[in-house]
Amino acid sequence: VQVAIVTLDGFNEIDSFVANSIINRAKGIRAYITTPTPTVTSLNGVEATGQRPLEFTAEADVVLIGSGSKTVEHVRDTDLMARLALDPERQWIGSQCSGALVLARLGLVDGRPVCADATSRPFAEAAGLTVLDQAFHSEGRIATAGGCLAAQYLAAWTLLRTVGEGEVRRALDYVAPVGEENATVERALKAVG
Amino acid sequence: VQVAIVTLDGFNEIDSFVANSIINRAKGIRAYITTPTPTVTSLNGVEATGQRPLEFTAEADVVLIGSGSKTVEHVRDTDLMARLALDPERQWIGSQCSGALVLARLGLVDGRPVCADATSRPFAEAAGLTVLDQAFHSEGRIATAGGCLAAQYLAAWTLLRTVGEGEVRRALDYVAPVGEENATVERALKAVG
Numbered sequence: 001v002q003v004a005i006v007t008l009d010g011f012n013e014i015d016s017f018v019a020n021s022i023i024n025r026a027k028g029i030r031a032y033i034t035t036p037t038p039t040v041t042s043l044n045g046v047e048a049t050g051q052r053p054l055e056f057t058a059e060a061d062v063v064l065i066g067s068g069s070k071t072v073e074h075v076r077d078t079d080l081m082a083r084l085a086l087d088p089e090r091q092w093i094g095s096q097c098s099g100a101l102v103l104a105r106l107g108l109v110d111g112r113p114v115c116a117d118a119t120s121r122p123f124a125e126a127a128g129l130t131v132l133d134q135a136f137h138s139e140g141r142i143a144t145a146g147g148c149l150a151a152q153y154l155a156a157w158t159l160l161r162t163v164g165e166g167e168v169r170r171a172l173d174y175v176a177p178v179g180e181e182n183a184t185v186e187r188a189l190k191a192v193g
Numbered sequence: 194v195q196v197a198i199v200t201l202d203g204f205n206e207i208d209s210f211v212a213n214s215i216i217n218r219a220k221g222i223r224a225y226i227t228t229p230t231p232t233v234t235s236l237n238g239v240e241a242t243g244q245r246p247l248e249f250t251a252e253a254d255v256v257l258i259g260s261g262s263k264t265v266e267h268v269r270d271t272d273l274m275a276r277l278a279l280d281p282e283r284q285w286i287g288s289q290c291s292g293a294l295v296l297a298r299l300g301l302v303d304g305r306p307v308c309a310d311a312t313s314r315p316f317a318e319a320a321g322l323t324v325l326d327q328a329f330h331s332e333g334r335i336a337t338a339g340g341c342l343a344a345q346y347l348a349a350w351t352l353l354r355t356v357g358e359g360e361v362r363r364a365l366d367y368v369a370p371v372g373e374e375n376a377t378v379e380r381a382l383k384a385v386g
Contacts, residue, residue, distance in 0.1 A: 012214065013206075013210035013211075013213065013214045014211055014214045014368060017206035017207060017210045017211075017239075018206075018207055018210075018211065020206065020237060020239070021205065021207045021237060022207075024237045031237075033239050044213060044214060044224075045244060046241055046242070046244060047241065047242040048239055048240065048241050048242075049232075049239070051238060051239060115371060116371075117367075117371065118367075118371070132371075133371065133372060134371055134372050135371045135372055135373060136370070145370075146370070147368065147369050147370040147371040147372075147373070148214070148367075148368040148369075149342075149345070149368050149369055149370050149373075149377065150371065152342070153370065174310075174311075174341075175207060175341040175342050176340050176341075176342055177328030177329070177338075177339070177340040177342050177343035177346065177384075178308060178309075178310065178311070178325075178326065178327055178328045178339035178343065179326060179327050179340075180328060180340070180342075181340075184342065191370075
């Protein structure tokens, strides 16, 4: 199972790297930081080199759209959006925070409520979306998460839908704060279940 | 207030980037990914460009040592360790997971128990350390955290000791999953309090 973690310029490090790191703790699945240019710079000025080009989104089994400080600009970039060739019949597709704006732009959340963070919320509402007061929501093959650390829920959903609950438990048990393993696993399974 | 997030080759992305991103949400403080070489590669193969050289640790007010898959090798590298000029009388110093091995190598946790993740634990015990069954422990100016997502506690401790509880609350409220803001803030304050 291959996962594209779409990471654009101005990206939020927690959103992209928490999902990437948790998914890569599981067996039978592999996540890649997927970028439109060879390198991208985070909202805190950290430059990261992409592991896959944006066109990898066409072949991935799961595509997770990260968040960032420039998403409003990115969704207006027709060339950039055209490089995201997603198939909601075949792929599992998720977004983190402002990534919901990308899903909206691609017509993937028409008529569905979404999750997003407080900063992205007014932009999502201006785009006609209904934003839920919760961290995670999924319908069919589409999921949205709100709040940076909800990236662990997006990772849990990805693992649950592809490699199963055992791998969710194993991966989250590993990354949880020591002594909070069970609480972390159960909170995530409840959020995505 | 300046914070060096020491990020070595083989680094764990959650450890370095969660702390960096949370700290940079607060006012009056700034964290930088601090590396021994211009670029470092994570344990999942993501290349990141450092924002400060390792020598920045000498002037920073806070130094947090990240974790990774090669820490055992790094602590044997005398030249690398010599570039970490830390002052426990002036600086706040913390470690995440296997970063405790670096603190031990620098003589900063002599006679003190530490926190570390399950994978690092046997190496820490082999180095003569007592590892606690909890996510966070601090004594004076030294703190250790265990389990990747305990990086939020290391960030909370950093903010609490430098810019105060108001900024801890503001930063964690921002990064928490939507609807879990209070629980996230209170859990962190309890862990570091």
